[in-house]
Amino acid sequence: MIVVLNKENMLIVKEQDVVLFRNRLKEYAVKIGMGLVNQTKLITAASELVRNMIKYASGGHILIEVISKGRENGIRLTFKDQGPGIPDIPLAMKDGFSTGKSLGLGLPGARRLVSEFDIKSIVGEGTTVSIIKWKNG
Amino acid sequence: MTKKQSIVMKYDASKILQRKKKSILEEWMKNQLADETLREDLMSNEDLREQSTELLDSLLKTINDNNIDNGESADFENVSEILSGISISRARQGFTPKETGLFVLSLKDALLQTLRSEISDNPEALYDSSMRVNKLIDTFSVVTFETFIKGREEVILRQTDEITEISTPVIRVWDGILALPIIGTLDSARTQVVMENLLQEIVSSGSGIAILDISGVPAVDSLVAQHLIKTVSATRLMGAECIISGIRPEIAQTVVHLGIDLSNIITKASLASALRYAFTLLHLEVRKVGSKDKTLI
Amino acid sequence: MDKIPILRMGRFLLVTIQVDLYDRLALNLESDLVQMVSKTGASGVLIDISALSIVDSFMGRILGNIGSMAKILDAETVVVGMQPAVAITLIELGLELKGVHTALNVEKGMELLHTKMAPIEESEEETSDSRVE
Numbered sequence: 001m002i003v004v005l006n007k008e009n010m011l012i013v014k015e016q017d018v019v020l021f022r023n024r025l026k027e028y029a030v031k032i033g034m035g036l037v038n039q040t041k042l043i044t045a046a047s048e049l050v051r052n053m054i055k056y057a058s059g060g061h062i063l064i065e066v067i068s069k070g071r072e073n074g075i076r077l078t079f080k081d082q083g084p085g086i087p088d089i090p091l092a093m094k095d096g097f098s099t100g101k102s103l104g105l106g107l108p109g110a111r112r113l114v115s116e117f118d119i120k121s122i123v124g125e126g127t128t129v130s131i132i133k134w135k136n137g
Numbered sequence: 138m139t140k141k142q143s144i145v146m147k148y149d150a151s152k153i154l155q156r157k158k159k160s161i162l163e164e165w166m167k168n169q170l171a172d173e174t175l176r177e178d179l180m181s182n183e184d185l186r187e188q189s190t191e192l193l194d195s196l197l198k199t200i201n202d203n204n205i206d207n208g209e210s211a212d213f214e215n216v217s218e219i220l221s222g223i224s225i226s227r228a229r230q231g232f233t234p235k236e237t238g239l240f241v242l243s244l245k246d247a248l249l250q251t252l253r254s255e256i257s258d259n260p261e262a263l264y265d266s267s268m269r270v271n272k273l274i275d276t277f278s279v280v281t282f283e284t285f286i287k288g289r290e291e292v293i294l295r296q297t298d299e300i301t302e303i304s305t306p307v308i309r310v311w312d313g314i315l316a317l318p319i320i321g322t323l324d325s326a327r328t329q330v331v332m333e334n335l336l337q338e339i340v341s342s343g344s345g346i347a348i349l350d351i352s353g354v355p356a357v358d359s360l361v362a363q364h365l366i367k368t369v370s371a372t373r374l375m376g377a378e379c380i381i382s383g384i385r386p387e388i389a390q391t392v393v394h395l396g397i398d399l400s401n402i403i404t405k406a407s408l409a410s411a412l413r414y415a416f417t418l419l420h421l422e423v424r425k426v427g428s429k430d431k432t433l434i
Numbered sequence: 435m436d437k438i439p440i441l442r443m444g445r446f447l448l449v450t451i452q453v454d455l456y457d458r459l460a461l462n463l464e465s466d467l468v469q470m471v472s473k474t475g476a477s478g479v480l481i482d483i484s485a486l487s488i489v490d491s492f493m494g495r496i497l498g499n500i501g502s503m504a505k506i507l508d509a510e511t512v513v514v515g516m517q518p519a520v521a522i523t524l525i526e527l528g529l530e531l532k533g534v535h536t537a538l539n540v541e542k543g544m545e546l547l548h549t550k551m552a553p554i555e556e557s558e559e560e561t562s563d564s565r566v567e
Contacts, residue, residue, distance in 0.1 A: 336518030376536035
């Protein structure tokens, strides 16, 4: 049973919003006592996902939640956009795949950095990515 | 009024217990002090009496005919809190679960004893009240055990952290060369701690070479091997080098059978040979004093 | 407009990145550096990332780009000061920093650049014991 202890919604429209978001995220991670390496992994993964949101969907919403499951505390992020959507999710999750001029490491790389990863997407409607990083990895 | 109702009214167990609070406390203390497993070394009799009084007060203050058989009732929130507090502190002090459990169970004896002497003329009402009180205290003893275990787990976790800290020393064996001899089982969590310590020491000491010696490690599984490889990669990414030494033949066998590719990792049989290799990387050589012989000792 | 300062140290250029590079700033840095390498004929570029606590794939690409561009102009690039948490994360991310060397700090970075330069300079590094008899 996941309990939400705290939450905050952020609207991302332009790149400067990314800096704000990363700082906010760091504050939450520090507050629940997450170690430096896990913090870095979480913020880096979030960075990948928010860049996708800006690049492919011109922005979106990010829901930051401080959660707890049993005795573990963690942070859950939900990235929701109304972009073009991803037609073939398994393909996008494969290392090395890319539609943009990037190295295509966004999604599979981000998944390796977090504890739980979920992605839902409907072509023409948008994409929702949800990740959880527990305090102890 | 029906006969049953009048009996129930006459024998309101909660009111009886409240009335007899003083004698219940005395009976309870007597039970505890008589028990041969009493830990007078861990807690003085005065402190014990204080703990018992606090719990009994809270219990009898909130008990009534409705909740007397329901330990999970919200009315008893304070009682549960006091009980949990006592249980956790006893866990930390070193009481056994049995000793902590007896605290609550001897209270039950005192309560039931009181009911028996007060409701002596009606077996049916006595049985009824006794069953209800029994059910109540059983719920509390479950709370006691659960929080006791939680308290113990906290101690274990703290000790595990401490062990992990001490057993991964980082030694500056030479200018620019670090050695990390690891002793004991390497699990995934420990390997990650080792990795972080190693990288942090590299930065703070400005050492370009780190030697990870695993001759004291009996076995390595696939996950740990992956972590070791990542440690070497991270070291290289930062601009330093990491050598793994002291791989036991059994580990070499396991690694190959698991299909793990160590061809990109520098491995040496012993810490000494790793050190020798590190010297060559730094263009250093060891020579006997007074001799022109350049061979490394 | 923000510009990241590029310092000239003899034959090398030194850039210290201390802020989050968003797209425009990153592209400016790329072009500023390339221009400078060309103008000064620098043989080495040092990029100090010791202040960066987060390096994502975007940043990784920028660093790789700078390395490749400098190489075309015959200059080597060394990225220095990577934080441990960043290194661990990059390995997990699967990001390879291609086209650049890495070193622990600026001093070691410069030593590395010297070894990569023309052979004539290399003999200064060797100890007196290996003098040819």
